[in-house]
Amino acid sequence: MINAIFKYSFMQNAVLAAVMASVICGIIGTIIVEKKLVSMSGGIAHSSFGGIGLGYLLNVPPILTGMLFAILASISLPMIKRKTDTNADTLIGVFWATGMALGILFIGLTPGYPPDMTSYLFGDILTVSSLYLVLMGILGVILVVLLTSMFKYWRIYLFDEAYMKVLKINVNWFEKILYIMIAMSIVLLIKVVGMILAIALLTIPPAIAKLYSKNLGRLMITSTVISLGISLLGLTLSYYFNIPSGATIILLAAVLYMISYYIKKILFK
Amino acid sequence: MDSQYDLRLENVSVYYGSVKALEDITFEVKNNDFIGIIGPNGGGKSTLIKALLGQVPLNSGKISINPEKTIGYVPQFAEFDQSFPICVEEVVLSGLIGQKKVFFKKYNKEDIDTAYCLMKKLGILELKEKQIGELSGGQLQKVLVARALISNPGILLLDEPTASLDVQVKKEIYEILKNVSNEVTVLIITHDIAEIFSYVKSVAYINKNLHYHGSDSKMRKNVLELTTGCPIEDLVRKEEELMEDFIKTGDKYHDQCHF
Ligand SMILES: Nc1ncnc2c1ncn2[C@@H]1O[C@H](COP(=O)(O)OP(=O)(O)OP(=O)(O)O)[C@@H](O)[C@H]1O
Ligand SMILES: [Mg+2]
Numbered sequence: 001m002i003n004a005i006f007k008y009s010f011m012q013n014a015v016l017a018a019v020m021a022s023v024i025c026g027i028i029g030t031i032i033v034e035k036k037l038v039s040m041s042g043g044i045a046h047s048s049f050g051g052i053g054l055g056y057l058l059n060v061p062p063i064l065t066g067m068l069f070a071i072l073a074s075i076s077l078p079m080i081k082r083k084t085d086t087n088a089d090t091l092i093g094v095f096w097a098t099g100m101a102l103g104i105l106f107i108g109l110t111p112g113y114p115p116d117m118t119s120y121l122f123g124d125i126l127t128v129s130s131l132y133l134v135l136m137g138i139l140g141v142i143l144v145v146l147l148t149s150m151f152k153y154w155r156i157y158l159f160d161e162a163y164m165k166v167l168k169i170n171v172n173w174f175e176k177i178l179y180i181m182i183a184m185s186i187v188l189l190i191k192v193v194g195m196i197l198a199i200a201l202l203t204i205p206p207a208i209a210k211l212y213s214k215n216l217g218r219l220m221i222t223s224t225v226i227s228l229g230i231s232l233l234g235l236t237l238s239y240y241f242n243i244p245s246g247a248t249i250i251l252l253a254a255v256l257y258m259i260s261y262y263i264k265k266i267l268f269k
Numbered sequence: 270m271d272s273q274y275d276l277r278l279e280n281v282s283v284y285y286g287s288v289k290a291l292e293d294i295t296f297e298v299k300n301n302d303f304i305g306i307i308g309p310n311g312g313g314k315s316t317l318i319k320a321l322l323g324q325v326p327l328n329s330g331k332i333s334i335n336p337e338k339t340i341g342y343v344p345q346f347a348e349f350d351q352s353f354p355i356c357v358e359e360v361v362l363s364g365l366i367g368q369k370k371v372f373f374k375k376y377n378k379e380d381i382d383t384a385y386c387l388m389k390k391l392g393i394l395e396l397k398e399k400q401i402g403e404l405s406g407g408q409l410q411k412v413l414v415a416r417a418l419i420s421n422p423g424i425l426l427l428d429e430p431t432a433s434l435d436v437q438v439k440k441e442i443y444e445i446l447k448n449v450s451n452e453v454t455v456l457i458i459t460h461d462i463a464e465i466f467s468y469v470k471s472v473a474y475i476n477k478n479l480h481y482h483g484s485d486s487k488m489r490k491n492v493l494e495l496t497t498g499c500p501i502e503d504l505v506r507k508e509e510e511l512m513e514d515f516i517k518t519g520d521k522y523h524d525q526c527h528f
Contacts, residue, residue, distance in 0.1 A: 034350075034353060034354065036350070149372045149373055150371060150372060150374070152363070152366060152374045153366065153371065153374070155355060155359070155363075156363045156366055158353070159349055159350075159353045159355050159360075159363075160348065160349040160363075162324070162344070162348045162349075163342070163344075163348075163349075163363070163416075164366075164367075165322075165323075165324070166322055166340060166342045167364075167366060167367040167420075168339075168367060169366070169367045210354070213354070214354045214356070214400040215354055215356070216354045216355065219354055
């Protein structure tokens, strides 16, 4: 594996992608779990499929159109919810299905052979392009800077938005930024583990971390380390055994969750 | 706005859909008043505070708040997720957020001293490292009171802050509020009509409409009449009649009772 990393640039890309995906997962994953935004994130992930299809149809990089769709969904979801007073779950369902349907339609309209969608559905960390890496790097830096420079504000925003309003702090600003960050993170993770598994990669590491910590900052760091461990191990396994990387990573995460759960039960009985 | 008044409501009405919560409420709260809001369940008391905070839209009327003063608030029900990874000390200190710089904010020694002093007064200092979900209902209530007090607000709005507290702590909180009300305008919703009159400077009785608002010597009598639904004289007389009955009948009912 180490040799392969030195030898093949696709391996270097894959390792870099795993590192950056882990930072994104540690931060955004902890946030969506604590703010109860998991199903909303699922809605955003699937909405982006419409954009990916559009990218194929227009012959532009699908990640860019996918990101556009995800961001539009993440901005309009809370807005429509407030305006129409619709149940959030219902609205998420609508976005989820519409995004998928649009994606299928656009791909159907694309001339020539239908493109291979498996890398978007299930991810393929071994074929990460340099465009992806640059985008992931930018997002990772933005996330870390935003979070560390305003950590106390974010913590209160996540904990008790209503009180933040009482203190006359502009909550909308935090909401918009957070939702856009979630949308971008999800789209970038799609390449690593696929649209279907992105949510699992976001939620399982924080769930493991939460077994052992009750401090927001420590939760984020622990989740990052856990994500990094499982994605590097998953990458190695998929390289040697020639099995799908996304699925391997997620299964490792699930196994680690179960082990941690029982260790905690035995140790802290 | 007349700066003598911190809060002023003029013909305020609030509806939730077709449900009337408040109708045509008009009153003012003076600078450094300590006002108790009393009324039945569903009478619109919490709605009144939410209207003051701008959390519910008004159907008609107008609310003015002294723009120079900041507001502290203790909600009736905690609106947050109690499993959130945050400890008591962090929640109390969070009341200070928004006062100083936004980026790389740190709490200084003074902030932390204030927090500890307040928590000590409320008897929650030793809980400072506990995660917020590990507290009892009363302890959590005290944390929320501390969070509201720490920023030294000019106006303090409290929605049944003593609802799940024991008698001793209730008294302590009322004493604290009474002390701060020399410099702070305090509005408190409560059902403690037995205790509240020893502390407040004025009361308002709200049941959709404002039935009574006053600060004179008769406020206790007026509010008790509204609360019990009959004149106090009647209550007193009834008690006397019962007593007479009791003596006349020779306590034959109570003989059968073992406790
Ligand atoms: N979010 C809401 N949606 C619809 N109706 C509401 C809402 N909140 C309150 N109400 C209604 O408005 C009325 C006033 O409610 P409010 O909470 O202000 O009463 P309250 O005086 O605080 O009662 P309590 O003493 O029980 O706390 C009630 O009839 C209630 O059913
Ligand atoms: Mg209430």
